[in-house]
Amino acid sequence: MTNHWVDIKNADLVLIMGGNAAEAHICGFKWVQEAKHVRRAKLVVVDPRFTRSAAVADFYAPIRAGTDIAFLAGVINYLLENDKLQHEYVNAYTNAAFLIDPDYGFEDGLFTGYNAEKRSYDKATWRYQMGEDGFAKVDPTLQDPNCVFQLMKKHFARYDADAVSNITGTPKDAFLKVCEMIAECSAPDRVMTILYALGWTQHSVGSQNIRTMAMIQLLLGNMGMPGGGINALRGHANVQGVTDMCPFTANLPGYLSAPTERDATAEAYVAARTTKPLRPGQMNFYGNFPKWWVSLMKTWYGDAATAENGWAYDWLPKPDGSYDVLAMFERMHQGRMNGFFCQGFNPLASVAHKGKVSAALAKLKYLVVMDPLATDTSEFWKNYGEYNDVDPRQIQTEVFRLPAELFAEHEGSFTNSGRVIQWHWKAADGPGETRGDLEIIAQLYTRLRDLYAKEGGALPDPVLNLTWPYRQPTRPSADEVAREVSGRALRDLTDAAGNVVVKAGDQLAGFAQLRDDGSTASGNWIYCGSYSQAGNLTARRDNSDPSGLGQTLNWGFAWPANRRIIYNRASCDPSGKPWDPKRALLRWTGTAWGGNDVPDMRPNAAPEEGVGPFIMNAEGVARLFAPGMIEGPFPEHYEPFETPLARNPLHPDKPEVTSNPAARVYKGDMELFGKADEFPYVATTYRLAEHFHFWTKTSVINAVLQPEHFVEISEELAAEKGIGKGDVVKVRSNRGEIKAVAVVTKRIPVLQVDGRKVHTVGIPLHYGFKGETKPGYITNTLTPFVGDANSQTPEYKAFLVDIEKA
């Protein structure tokens, strides 16, 4: 979230799309209710199902799963056509005025530079025109035909209300009603918030779904505003914190881009990531990359990381390709992996195409499952009849299952999706011989280290030199690790005048103190300052809220820098006055920025200096045109890989742009995409109020509340197929089939799309063969093995099935 849970109460309009907060984020949803009751805010829900969020909405619009970009692009077109923009904001805080390379273009669903064979783009023309002064060229009048604003107008003009309704199945009047409600928030004192979750990310165009919405929020001037922003509600309690630590091939902690085979030396690696300002006077915060990275390397390798050896650059692995979870299972399936660790993760149930995942796990030599509970994955080799029909004798994988502690059995910190890091304490030991994750990792590491010290082996150096300063080497405490993540001074730090500002060994106050000369250490720069000399700030429990805006600045610690709303400089006009004085977050006091949040701006940057609020961008402004995206600098509607239409209504005669032309599809998976003639119904997976993923099925009470796998269909489809309430049905995709009980409801709209009727089948995902619930099939037996082009999040939310009475 750019904002946070309590801040939702400051909104005038709440849009829930690509999520269902009333059932999936229930205690967060209360802030929507608060906004409705106290501010008289309106709630709009756009969803393929009439969810419980929709049930309490002021307005609900149905939509076909997988067509959110068309809907939102239509909103952008509406705002531009009807001149419902916050002009001053757009001009000052976005790249609307920037000039783009005249060779950039878009035709028939493709941007310039497409390579069909590689399914990827050469982005050479997706760039700014650069002036002789070394800065990007701009046209503040927004009239130049190559400026972002004009290109944007042209790009979205195709998305008129008829085109949108034809693609999405949303009735035209309902679409226009939503447009009108959104457009009201272009006034500087009206703010919309958007709450989305996996309903947007789990598509082959997931990242662009979110980007399209971000563009709307920029055009309305809602980014940085209390009650505004782009708010990803997200998954697990610590999904945000774990993401921040970056267990990803492509990133080091704090989202630092990790080295690749293209970065031959430390200097080249650092230089390629240290940006230069694209406009005069901008903060260009990524210019600080060397400080963050060197501080990380000093944390990990201590004295062994020196300026001479490029801070031990050689010891960082350089991957030979992608290793996201789909890529990993693809490699495993090809027999290219031997070992695998699942730490509190149940991939057999939660990764797409269970059949492929199961076959892949069977090719491993060893599998290690660390979990407090018996998961389906840990028993992938065991025969559970029709639910997991395998032959253990044929599976040679050696499987270890290590009992881990649950949340209440150890201390540590969780980061909620509002970026607030909160400490939790230990209430009791786990049962039996359970041990904490810290100890399990430390035991494995110290044993390996001893083996390498004794026997040698492949490159022992990074293993032997890894810093391990914990009092009990096999049992590091959460407190010690939290200090390390935050960071400390390795030598006395002095200011320009030579005064010591931080003593050697002291915890740092924040990332502004990090240096690139090896004198500071921080395991994750964005968490720097969360454990300062004042102590563990994540454990703070002062919930006072003097501003009434819900900021609670002394509760826990929000990254970055305890800032609760990021981009908050944009909540003020260019002269430094709040756009909405009744909702004032910050203001320029004449000498500094101050107010009810930690300013996202150099504290003494006077408004006249023109320092832009989007400090992480070298432009200083937000990008309406974003060349970083894989499939285009502007969003475009592409059909899901399994589409009920067999064509993209925007480009009916261009089969290569039916679905995302730049999404990665593996050989064998392309052939497994189902076609509408055999699998005529759109399926979408979803979550229930009573269950959390594949986890609560191990709890008796949750199993009692929602005991059995079901699928949800409309009365019309039920009648067509002769399915009665409570019948057992068989749902098939081109990858497998499941059986479940039919729940026939009025909650699933039947839509008219591109001249035909489209039915939707809703499939909750919480069931499996291990649990207190009735044994069931794993929903992801059905889902396709393809991900979003940018994030590789699998397309769980839109695929094709057939359904019949079992």
Added chain:
Amino acid sequence: MHVSRRGFFKVCAAGMTGSSLATMGFAPTAVLAEVRQYKLAHATETRSICPYCSVSCGTLVYSMGDKSRNAKARIFHIEGDPDNPVNRGSLCPKGAGLLDMVHSPLRLTHPEVREPGSNQWKRISWDEAFDRIARHMKADRDANFVDKNDAGLTVNRWTTTGFLASSAASNEPSYLSIKVMRALGVVAIDTQARI
């Protein structure tokens, strides 16, 4: 006498007894003669967080046993933390069932191994588990570690063992796992956050 809910616990902790005070509206002094003591009054209250969804609601975890040397704490009640600014004391149907997860019949209590081709689990000690896993890791790493790529560039990667990190783990083990995996040269690292 007005006693807030948590104020009431403080009163109890100070040595007064009382069970049905809240429901009967009696002042603490009026219930000294009651028979059954209020269980929460003797509990240790620990602040924690619901590990399910990303609202990360504050919870109060009540356990019996005061954590002294001979006592083994046992969790018997979990409720929303009224101080937490986000959930203000509430929990949803997922979080309200947390106690059943803590005491789930599916909790794992000791390390186990399923040998190749076998149809069952075999109980092993932690020592055996750690030693066997470390041996597997070292054998795989030593056999498959790539120090240079075809172009002669130092790449120092280990591609044949992968690590999937939980989104339910706390920040500290998550960080430590990554620190160790990177040092070993593991490149196949991903997390639930992606999906």
